[in-house]
Amino acid sequence: MAASIKDVAKEANVSIATVSRVLNDIDVVNQETKQRVLDAIEKLDYRPNILARSLKTQRSSTIGIIIPDISNSLYPEIVRGAEDLASIYNYNIMLCNTDLDKNREKESFNILREKMVDGIIYMGDSLDADIKAAIKNSGIPVVSVGTMDDEDEVPSIGIDSYSGAKEAVEYLISLGNKNIAYIGYDRETALEHEKIYAGYRDAMSNAGLLNENLVYRGNLKYEQGIAGINKITESQQVDGVICGCDQMAIGVINALREKGIKVPEDVNVIGFDNIALAAVYHPKLTTVARPLYDMGSVGMRLLIKLINKLPIEESYYRLPYEFVKRDSCK
Amino acid sequence: MAASIKDVAKEANVSIATVSRVLNDIDVVNQETKQRVLDAIEKLDYRPNILARSLKTQRSSTIGIIIPDISNSLYPEIVRGAEDLASIYNYNIMLCNTDLDKNREKESFNILREKMVDGIIYMGDSLDADIKAAIKNSGIPVVSVGTMDDEDEVPSIGIDSYSGAKEAVEYLISLGNKNIAYIGYDRETALEHEKIYAGYRDAMSNAGLLNENLVYRGNLKYEQGIAGINKITESQQVDGVICGCDQMAIGVINALREKGIKVPEDVNVIGFDNIALAAVYHPKLTTVARPLYDMGSVGMRLLIKLINKLPIEESYYRLPYEFVKRDSCK
Numbered sequence: 001m002a003a004s005i006k007d008v009a010k011e012a013n014v015s016i017a018t019v020s021r022v023l024n025d026i027d028v029v030n031q032e033t034k035q036r037v038l039d040a041i042e043k044l045d046y047r048p049n050i051l052a053r054s055l056k057t058q059r060s061s062t063i064g065i066i067i068p069d070i071s072n073s074l075y076p077e078i079v080r081g082a083e084d085l086a087s088i089y090n091y092n093i094m095l096c097n098t099d100l101d102k103n104r105e106k107e108s109f110n111i112l113r114e115k116m117v118d119g120i121i122y123m124g125d126s127l128d129a130d131i132k133a134a135i136k137n138s139g140i141p142v143v144s145v146g147t148m149d150d151e152d153e154v155p156s157i158g159i160d161s162y163s164g165a166k167e168a169v170e171y172l173i174s175l176g177n178k179n180i181a182y183i184g185y186d187r188e189t190a191l192e193h194e195k196i197y198a199g200y201r202d203a204m205s206n207a208g209l210l211n212e213n214l215v216y217r218g219n220l221k222y223e224q225g226i227a228g229i230n231k232i233t234e235s236q237q238v239d240g241v242i243c244g245c246d247q248m249a250i251g252v253i254n255a256l257r258e259k260g261i262k263v264p265e266d267v268n269v270i271g272f273d274n275i276a277l278a279a280v281y282h283p284k285l286t287t288v289a290r291p292l293y294d295m296g297s298v299g300m301r302l303l304i305k306l307i308n309k310l311p312i313e314e315s316y317y318r319l320p321y322e323f324v325k326r327d328s329c330k
Numbered sequence: 331m332a333a334s335i336k337d338v339a340k341e342a343n344v345s346i347a348t349v350s351r352v353l354n355d356i357d358v359v360n361q362e363t364k365q366r367v368l369d370a371i372e373k374l375d376y377r378p379n380i381l382a383r384s385l386k387t388q389r390s391s392t393i394g395i396i397i398p399d400i401s402n403s404l405y406p407e408i409v410r411g412a413e414d415l416a417s418i419y420n421y422n423i424m425l426c427n428t429d430l431d432k433n434r435e436k437e438s439f440n441i442l443r444e445k446m447v448d449g450i451i452y453m454g455d456s457l458d459a460d461i462k463a464a465i466k467n468s469g470i471p472v473v474s475v476g477t478m479d480d481e482d483e484v485p486s487i488g489i490d491s492y493s494g495a496k497e498a499v500e501y502l503i504s505l506g507n508k509n510i511a512y513i514g515y516d517r518e519t520a521l522e523h524e525k526i527y528a529g530y531r532d533a534m535s536n537a538g539l540l541n542e543n544l545v546y547r548g549n550l551k552y553e554q555g556i557a558g559i560n561k562i563t564e565s566q567q568v569d570g571v572i573c574g575c576d577q578m579a580i581g582v583i584n585a586l587r588e589k590g591i592k593v594p595e596d597v598n599v600i601g602f603d604n605i606a607l608a609a610v611y612h613p614k615l616t617t618v619a620r621p622l623y624d625m626g627s628v629g630m631r632l633l634i635k636l637i638n639k640l641p642i643e644e645s646y647y648r649l650p651y652e653f654v655k656r657d658s659c660k
Binding site: 072084250253282 | 392400401402403405406407409410413414417422423424425426427441445552577580581583584587606607610611612623
């Protein structure tokens with residue numbers, strides 16, 4: 001049986017009100033009495049009832065994370081960065097998977113409001129009007145991680161996806177590739193992926209190489225990388241590929257291998273994100289690296305500042321991406 | 331501003347006590363009044379204060395998950411299985427990363443107790459006396475996922491790691507391998523990994539092939555797979571390898587490739603766990619598959635039964651493993 005505040009009061013030979021004053025750090029208790037209460041708390045391993053205290057302070061020391069799918073290899077590292085930072089400040093993490101279903105995303109804001117979380121990290125593919133309304137209605141500080149809010153209404157952390165994609169495609173062009181395929185995400189409301197697509201289009205267009213038949217859009221899964229490259233190569237010659245994510249790039253390379261086409265000897269392939277797998281896959285994947293762990297920790301730091309009403313320098317953090325050259329291009 | 335219980339009472343033209351009775355499903359309110367209250371709740375989008383209710387019911391509808399590291403590719407799928415099941419029963423998930431640090435594991439039980447979680451899923455590498463004491467002291471239902479409690483004091487979900495490893499090594503022997511290395515975990519308190527090691531030793535011993543120089547133990551990381559195979563091949567011929575986890579197996583294959591040694595042509599390699607990567611890596615990895623998603627969901631189902639004091643058939647669930655033959659052995 002856990003010790004109660006009564007037990008502590010009895011042990012320290014003071015009133016319950018005095019124990020309460022010590023717990024709430026109200027400075028009217030003399031030092032000697034205070035020490036006696038603290039000793040009693042330690043001796044009895046008394047844990048003040050956090051829920052009761054939350055009710056009073058309206059704070060739960062809990063932060064909600066709304067996430068598409070923790071088993072998608074992109075998110076665990078972001079969540080780990082967020083959790084490490086949160087635990088430094090004594091916050092705990094509550095997780096809601098949404099599978100990018102907009103209704104589940106909105107419901108998650110409601111659930112987290114009911115749980116009285118102090119703040120929310122939002123990860124989803126679009127900050128559309130509905131989501132912004134849900135954020136506003138929640139009345140809770142929210143930071144978007146991964147998807148930037150170009151209107152700067154929701155504080156956000158991300159990278160310059162457009163430039164990352166453009167640089168990668170320009171690199172393929174510099175290697176002599178002319179028939180460069182884009183295999184990416186098909187949801188047009190997904191802001192960051194539209195930027196990747198725009199970076200691809202501009203780089204190709206600038207070089208006079210744009211060809212709509214080299215474009216395939218599907219969901220962001222391994223299988224769609226396979227489907228995409230198989231579809232495009234039915235009618236097109238391909239010497240380079242940029243993908244919306246690393247999983248798709250690995251699908252592309254495996255599908256090409258099945259056909260006896262070698263990467264990078266015959267085709268150059270570039271991914272996006274730099275998930276853990278990219279560095280250990282064979283061939284090691286050239287990719288546009290998002291600083292996943294940092295995105296989580298910087299996002300959480302910003303959120304905790306907002307929760308505590310501390311001044312923030314800016315609410316729109318574009319972290320540097322890194323174009324990582326490995327073995328899938330030559 | 332969110333609606334309060336007062337607003338609902340006013341809107342429905344009833345007393346606060348009546349609203350409270352409807353919310354707590356106490357059946358003394360007549361149907362017509364009840365409906366009026368429910369309509370008012372819907373109209374005002376009133377969310378009862380869960381914390382206040384938790385305090386009364388001593389339930390938070392939250393389940394804690396204690397986990398070594400969410401960014402380790404083993405755990406996201408288990409957590410996803412657990413969360414999917416929890417959300418069916420309207421529970422939310424609170425996450426604590428411990429990095430297998432025993433002090434942080436014990437502290438996590440305290441934190442989760444303070445947060446008044448209704449139950450805890452524990453993932454760690456040993457159910458030692460300290461952890462069992464922490465579980466007992468918490469006074470909260472706990473289910474161990476991944477690590478079985480052979481003493482059956484803590485309800486647990488896992489696989490028969492010993493038989494899985496033994497079957498895999500016997501398979502290597504059946505392929506004609508004689509110099510089969512074991513590259514696994516070095517923490518002797520890690521129960522499941524000791525079973526894998528025992529399975530290896532027994533299979534080798536039965537075939538008269540046991541050789542201590544073929545054993546390397548380190549942490550469960552990719553880099554240790556590389557270090558392990560490099561160390562062993564300094565002095566030994568190797569024709570087969572079984573690893574304590576898939577990441578190590580991939581390290582082994584990459585290290586062998588660096589030396590110009592081909593898998594599976596020259597050396598057969600088997601992993602353990604069947605993380606997502608195993609099926610897409612090249613060569614596709616032969617491995618002992620643990621049913622990760624199912625371990626999470628079955629563990630959560632068991633925990634929710636315990637929380638609700640429902641009868642359970644058994645508290646020790648050994649789910650079937652699957653020996654998955656892919657392309658890293660021939």
